[in-house]
Amino acid sequence: MRGVSVIGVGITPFGVRAESLVALGAIACRDALEDAGLGPERIEAFFLGNFAGQAFTGQNHIAPMVAHAAGLGAVPCTRLEGACASGGLAMRQGVLAVASGQVDFALIAGVEKMTCAETDQTASILAAAGDVAVEASVGSTFPALFGLIARRHMHEHGTTREEIAHVAVKNHAHGKLNPNAHMQKDVTLPQVMDARPVAEPLGLFDCSLISDGAAAVVLCPSETASAHHEKPVEVLASAQASDSPALSDKRDITSFHATQKAGEEAFSQAGLSREDVDLAEIHDCFTMAEIIALEDLGFFAKGEGGRGAVEGMTKLGGAMPVNTSGGLKSKGHPVGATGVAQIHELTLQLRGEAGARQVPGAEVGLAHNLGGSGATCAVHILGATA
Amino acid sequence: METFVCAGCGRIYLEGAERCGHCGAEMEQRQASGRGVVYSFSSVHMGAQGMPTPYLLALVELEEGGRILARLADDASEPSIGDKVVFSGLSDTGPVFRIL
Numbered sequence: 265m266r267g268v269s270v271i272g273v274g275i276t277p278f279g280v281r282a283e284s285l286v287a288l289g290a291i292a293c294r295d296a297l298e299d300a301g302l303g304p305e306r307i308e309a310f311f312l313g314n315f316a317g318q319a320f321t322g323q324n325h326i327a328p329m330v331a332h333a334a335g336l337g338a339v340p341c342t343r344l345e346g347a348c349a350s351g352g353l354a355m356r357q358g359v360l361a362v363a364s365g366q367v368d369f370a371l372i373a374g375v376e377k378m379t380c381a382e383t384d385q386t387a388s389i390l391a392a393a394g395d396v397a398v399e400a401s402v403g404s405t406f407p408a409l410f411g412l413i414a415r416r417h418m419h420e421h422g423t424t425r426e427e428i429a430h431v432a433v434k435n436h437a438h439g440k441l442n443p444n445a446h447m448q449k450d451v452t453l454p455q456v457m458d459a460r461p462v463a464e465p466l467g468l469f470d471c472s473l474i475s476d477g478a479a480a481v482v483l484c485p486s487e488t489a490s491a492h493h494e495k496p497v498e499v500l501a502s503a504q505a506s507d508s509p510a511l512s513d514k515r516d517i518t519s520f521h522a523t524q525k526a527g528e529e530a531f532s533q534a535g536l537s538r539e540d541v542d543l544a545e546i547h548d549c550f551t552m553a554e555i556i557a558l559e560d561l562g563f564f565a566k567g568e569g570g571r572g573a574v575e576g577m578t579k580l581g582g583a584m585p586v587n588t589s590g591g592l593k594s595k596g597h598p599v600g601a602t603g604v605a606q607i608h609e610l611t612l613q614l615r616g617e618a619g620a621r622q623v624p625g626a627e628v629g630l631a632h633n634l635g636g637s638g639a640t641c642a643v644h645i646l647g648a649t650a
Numbered sequence: 651m652e653t654f655v656c657a658g659c660g661r662i663y664l665e666g667a668e669r670c671g672h673c674g675a676e677m678e679q680r681q682a683s684g685r686g687v688v689y690s691f692s693s694v695h696m697g698a699q700g701m702p703t704p705y706l707l708a709l710v711e712l713e714e715g716g717r718i719l720a721r722l723a724d725d726a727s728e729p730s731i732g733d734k735v736v737f738s739g740l741s742d743t744g745p746v747f748r749i750l
């Protein structure tokens with residue numbers, strides 16, 4: 265397998281967007297191709313992350329549609345679905361296609377259009393990322409599953425409601441600095457704690473945003489990357505793992521086994537330790553999910569992930585800033601786009617192009633993308649070129 | 651409480667079927683006490699499409715082992731983890747337990 269690097273990234277602003285599902289994808293693709301200085305005819309394979317195009321917009325089979333709209337021609341187009349990790353799976357397939365020597369130039373995109381649906385309809389569409397037969401059928405939604413998880417984490421590990429709420433305060437403070445974020449404003453601790461309850465103990469500000477948006481990435485072999493971009497970013501690891509989504513199937517609901525496995529595999533591929541990571545984009549579909557991922561990835565001991573935001577380690581200026589983009593919480597969570605948008609953020613940071621939210625001297629970044637209640641996890645580690 | 655336990659994956663069902671809806675293995679019929687404890691719970695205020703809110707969801711750990719996701723009876727006050735519950739019947743939205 266050969267080394268793979270990111271030579272172009274693109275993104276649409278996240279939020280309520282007028283463009284169609286397909287147009288959003290095409291815009292991000294053109295943006296990424298322009299960043300890489302490549303014409304669409306150079307792309308040899310296209311991988312698209314999308315969770316529920318059909319359920320939200322009535323349109324399936326969107327990979328060739330986005331490719332056609334972006335002018336890619338007759339290249340193989342593949343759509344990946346892994347719930348909220350769809351984008352991470354697309355990224356990984358692109359990395360494998362280039363690493364294996366199958367293709368020299370791969371384009372990866374992720375897209376979702378969600379704001380066209382009513383809130384309760386959206387809740388039902390998203391609930392299908394869990395095990396419908398034993399969860400949605402009982403009246404479970406994603407906030408409810410993470411409510412159950414949060415309550416148990418508080419019970420077993422002493423995590424406090426306040427620690428959980430601090431994650432939202434931190435990620436909004438970061439998102440305020442991201443011009444592409446859906447909600448570019450601060451929230452206070454009392455605002456989070458006293459917000460309208462969604463699924464207790466979680467309230468409105470513990471939940472990620474329902475957004476439209478797309479992101480895209482261009483990959484090529486590392487050995488020729490510097491010919492295409494002055495600051496290529498190297499893919500140091502690309503790992504994926506799975507588990508049952510049903511909470512009733514899990515021995516422990518305060519950890520996600522798929523995150524632990526993908527994390528271990530990624531650190532082993534990269535030959536790096538946790539201390540080597542300068543910043544991370546962590547899948548904060550809910551505030552609680554960020555805390556659990558920090559523990560599962562080994563950045564904090566079990567039960568201590570809540571310290572990250574409270575004590576400032578995971579804030580901009582801290583030892584390892586987490587979700588400098590604002591995360592799913594503030595940047596927004598167009599489900600299929602999320603995993604690719606994380607790669608976009610790390611790439612800007614590792615190039616030193618993240619503006620007001622730049623982590624000074626960032627050399628290594630980790631992206632953690634989680635599908636559903638932990639059934640799919642993709643972890644990527646990227647490194648700046650010296 | 652009559653349960654149907656999958657011989658393959660161990661899932662517990664309250665309605666019988668020849669094979670497990672999850673893994674396709676054969677099911678064993680087992681009599682259970684219907685008693686268990688609250689493993690975790692959430693009061694849901696913004697719910698699934700068409701479901702009146704709020705309602706209480708609980709992950710119940712059965713006395714005989716294994717967990718199932720269920721509703722707590724409508725009149726239930728806020729429970730605590732570890733509270734004892736008992737099966738009270740099957741509704742349109744699956745199993746319902748009440749707090750003892």
Ligand SMILES: [Zn+2]
Pocket residue numbers: 656657658659660661670671672673674675
């Ligand atoms: Zn089974």
